Amino acid sequence: MSFINYSAREINCKIVYYGPGLCGKTTNLQHIYKKVDPAAKGKLISLATETERTLFFDFMPLHLGEIRGFKVRLHLYTVPGQVFYDASRKLILKGADGIVFVADSQLERMESNIESLQNLEQNLGEQGLSLEKLPFVLQYNKRDLPNVVSVEDLQRALNSRTVPWYEATATTGVGVFETLKAIAKLVLQELKKKE
Amino acid sequence: MPPGGSNLIILDEDFKRINASLTRLNQEARGKAVFLIDKNGQLIASQGETAGLDTTSLASLTAGNIAATGGLAQILGEKEFSVLFHEGERDHLHISIVAQRVILVVIFDNRSSLGLVRLRVKKASEDLTRIFADILKKLEREAGKARALFTTQFAEITDEDIDNLFAKG
């Protein structure tokens, strides 16, 4: 649910990074945080375990600039990917305007990718939402590793809806901004045509 | 409010009423600062000594806090825990849910007291509940109008505009 303040002429949109444990969601935000101009960003908040696994969420506000006199702000969130944190994932998903699904390209993580995507569909369904109705993009992360599945196979397994997809190596930043830009575009276009 | 997909749109006049109500609360409760946050963690309005505070982070963490406590409430079969209180050495936080959809935060120190804050929050909540009821009524009534206004202003956005946002960022 985007929040529009006519008085302050502000549009705030919430984007959630979803995906299995260790796929690189937090790394995406860390890269964005590192690269964005200090004036355009707030703090990156990470509620993480001692081993740097996301415990509740990561959060980072991003000021994109102005369109037609409206300040556009994105609120980026990541969910905790580990299976047993499902209750937290549901909470963070609430009110999302757009979703990035980060898949781990490694062969041994394919099952986790598929499970996590099903979990996303299930959790959205409980809120009366679906991936068909929400701005949604895919990121195939960790392309730098040797044991990766081919893009064709990833597409077949995860992208039955044929949404925009991007290859990425979040640790070096490859594909990170392309992904962010794609979801931001879809979210803003969606605002334009809402009802 | 229908679940999902619907935007919260606040018009100028209501925004002023909200701010007036928050100012009064901050004075009467002898608070340091007060915040109104939507349940998704977006800051709606604030009053008081907010200058040195990271208000965006405060909003997001408060919403996370309320969401987590709401999850706990469900497990116990409670509808929600409507008030949270965090006591620090110097500053204290009083967090409450207003009209089931927005979060009211009061930051105060030992110049005030929990009792006073609680009392004043109760009064302000009634006030804010009325304002939000009006906002929602108006939204329904004028949903078409507000949306049309927004749409005409927003309709001209091109892919190029959006690309430009990123070029600058």
Ligand SMILES: Nc1nc2c(ncn2[C@@H]2O[C@H](COP(=O)(O)OP(=O)(O)OP(=O)(O)O)[C@@H](O)[C@H]2O)c(=O)[nH]1
């Ligand atoms: N080689 C390689 N490693 C990556 C890449 N992206 C992330 N990693 C590493 O994978 C590990 C997990 O990354 P995180 O970003 O913490 O994963 P996450 O998805 O946030 O995990 P959870 O918080 O548990 O859900 C870290 O050690 C990262 O450095 C990548 O593109 N290539």
Ligand SMILES: [Mg+2]
């Ligand atoms: Mg993480």
